[in-house]
Amino acid sequence: MRDSSDLGRFSDPSLLILSSLASGSKHGYAMMMDIQEFSGTKLEPGTLYGALARLERRGWVEPLPSKDRRRPYRITGEGMQALREQLASIQRVVKTGLRRLANPG
Amino acid sequence: VRPTWLIRLYPREWRQRYGEEMCALLGQHKATYATFFDLLLGALDAHLDPQAWRKPMSFSPERLRKLRTAAATPFGVFPLFFVLWFVISRGDDSWRYLREINPLASVVYDILYIGQTMGSELSLAFLAALALEFCTAAILALHAVRSESSDTRQSAFELVPLAACILVVAAALVRGKFDWLGTVVSLPLVLPLLIGLVLSKAALNESTIRLVLVASILVVLTMVTTLAGIFVLQVMAAILLPSPAWPLQLVPGFVGICILAASTLWSLWRSLNGGTAPSVPPDVGRANA
Numbered sequence: 001m002r003d004s005s006d007l008g009r010f011s012d013p014s015l016l017i018l019s020s021l022a023s024g025s026k027h028g029y030a031m032m033m034d035i036q037e038f039s040g041t042k043l044e045p046g047t048l049y050g051a052l053a054r055l056e057r058r059g060w061v062e063p064l065p066s067k068d069r070r071r072p073y074r075i076t077g078e079g080m081q082a083l084r085e086q087l088a089s090i091q092r093v094v095k096t097g098l099r100r101l102a103n104p105g
Numbered sequence: 106v107r108p109t110w111l112i113r114l115y116p117r118e119w120r121q122r123y124g125e126e127m128c129a130l131l132g133q134h135k136a137t138y139a140t141f142f143d144l145l146l147g148a149l150d151a152h153l154d155p156q157a158w159r160k161p162m163s164f165s166p167e168r169l170r171k172l173r174t175a176a177a178t179p180f181g182v183f184p185l186f187f188v189l190w191f192v193i194s195r196g197d198d199s200w201r202y203l204r205e206i207n208p209l210a211s212v213v214y215d216i217l218y219i220g221q222t223m224g225s226e227l228s229l230a231f232l233a234a235l236a237l238e239f240c241t242a243a244i245l246a247l248h249a250v251r252s253e254s255s256d257t258r259q260s261a262f263e264l265v266p267l268a269a270c271i272l273v274v275a276a277a278l279v280r281g282k283f284d285w286l287g288t289v290v291s292l293p294l295v296l297p298l299l300i301g302l303v304l305s306k307a308a309l310n311e312s313t314i315r316l317v318l319v320a321s322i323l324v325v326l327t328m329v330t331t332l333a334g335i336f337v338l339q340v341m342a343a344i345l346l347p348s349p350a351w352p353l354q355l356v357p358g359f360v361g362i363c364i365l366a367a368s369t370l371w372s373l374w375r376s377l378n379g380g381t382a383p384s385v386p387p388d389v390g391r392a393n394a
Contacts, residue, residue, distance in 0.1 A: 028130040044140050045130050046147025049123050053151075069129040 013043055013051035018060065018075055018083040025064055025074035028052070055079065108136050114148035168376070175376035179324040182365045183228055186328055189365070190221065193335065193358040199346060200338045210341050217334025224327025228320070321373045328366040335359055 020026060020034045028048060036042050052073065055061045060079030064072045075083070109128050112120060134140065203210040339355070 028126055029133045032130075032134070044143035045127055045134060046140075046143035046145075046150075048130075049127055050147050050150050053119075053123065066126065069125050071126045 013047050014055055014060075015083070015086055016041060016043065017048070017051055017055060018079055018086075021061060021073060021075040022080065022083060025072045027067075027070040027072045029070070031073075107131055108141050108144055111141065111144040111148065114145070115151050119151045171372075171376040175321060175372045178369050178372040179228070179320050182369050183324050186324070186331075186362060186365050187225065189358045189361045190225075190331060192354045193352075193362075195352075195354070199342050203338065203342050203345060207341065207345055210338065210345070213334060213337050213341065217331065217338065220330035220334065221327065224323065224330055228323045228327050321369055325366055325369050325373070328362055328369070332359065332362055332366065 016035045016039055017031060019038070020031045023034075026034060028045070032043050032045075032048060052061065056063065056073075058078075059076055060082055061073045062076050064074060066072075109131050112124050112127055112131075115124070131140075200210075200214055204214040205211075335355075336359075
């Protein structure tokens with residue numbers, strides 16, 4: 001499993017960014033809008049680019065040629081794999097939590 | 106008010122890479138107090154995140170070699186200068202006498218000693234910080250070879266030079282009251298850390314190596330101030346005193362410091378001339394690889 005512990009406080013924004021880019025390449029503002037729409041989380045620019053820089057360094061996202069100052073990003077194959085693993089892990093937590101809520105005690 | 110000016114708080118390399126697109130984003134984004142705070146936090150994070158702003162060396166190998174020589178020179182020169190100054194200042198009885206009888210000589214004497222002391226302390230603090238920066242770079246390089254380290258751990262390593270700087274400045278303050286103690290505490294901080302310079306062969310970054318120029322200039326300024334003070338005081342002694350003393354160690358010491366200052370200047374001059382290798386924006390290069 002790909003280790004995302006060193007993403008620190010950017011681990012949650014990173015998951016949101018990867019989820020957003022899973023549906024296609026986007027520039028910063030489009031990512032913010034998309035993330036707000038599907039998760040209700042409003043990412044601010046400093047947090048977005050802090051996470052984006054880390055994801056780029058890990059090779060999980062990559063920049064595309066910029067269009068009128070805005071640079072789109074796309075998720076890489078390794079990023080897809082990391083996202084799958086993280087979502088699977090969250091899914092296990094969700095399943096367990098729901099099961100325990102249904103049968104308390 | 107658009108908070109685009111806050112992007113100036115980010116490291117230069119960061120701005121070169123992400124500045125334009127962040128400005129474009131802020132042009133569309135409705136800024137709130139949270140945006141200002143977030144950008145401030147982001148800038149702080151970018152400064153504490155060594156991987157974000159450390160870029161690969163873009164100096165040519167020849168220039169790098171000259172810069173490394175220029176970096177090593179003040180480390181070697183400064184202790185020698187310290188010894189020579191110690192030897193010369195043992196025979197300053199006639200200067201002290203001159204100081205008592207002539208107000209102008211008193212001013213020159215004070216400038217010489219204050220300049221020499223402050224210059225030495227500053228040089229010492231800077232060299233210690235620089236040496237620790239080299240050590241940190243070496244540790245980071247070794248660490249990176251062994252394992253992919255966490256950002257938090259690397260940020261902690263970044264604080265080491267700062268801590269060393271504070272330690273040396275504290276030692277310098279103590280030195281004002283206990284002369285021998287300050288010297289005992291601060292000098293050994295510099296010398297063993299020269300090893301860091303040797304170990305950090307492949308790990309230096311440009312911002313660090315540019316600090317070398319500041320260290321060299323500080324050391325040279327200290328030596329020039331000292332030389333000028335010695336020269337003026339001795340000339341005044343020759344003019345004003347009926348039988349001025351010419352201590353045995355004065356001329357060799359003076360010439361020695363001249364040679365040390367000249368060699369530091371020469372290595373500094375050499376390091377300023379040399380080619381640069383074409384540089385590739387590191388993040389884009391890595392991402393496209």
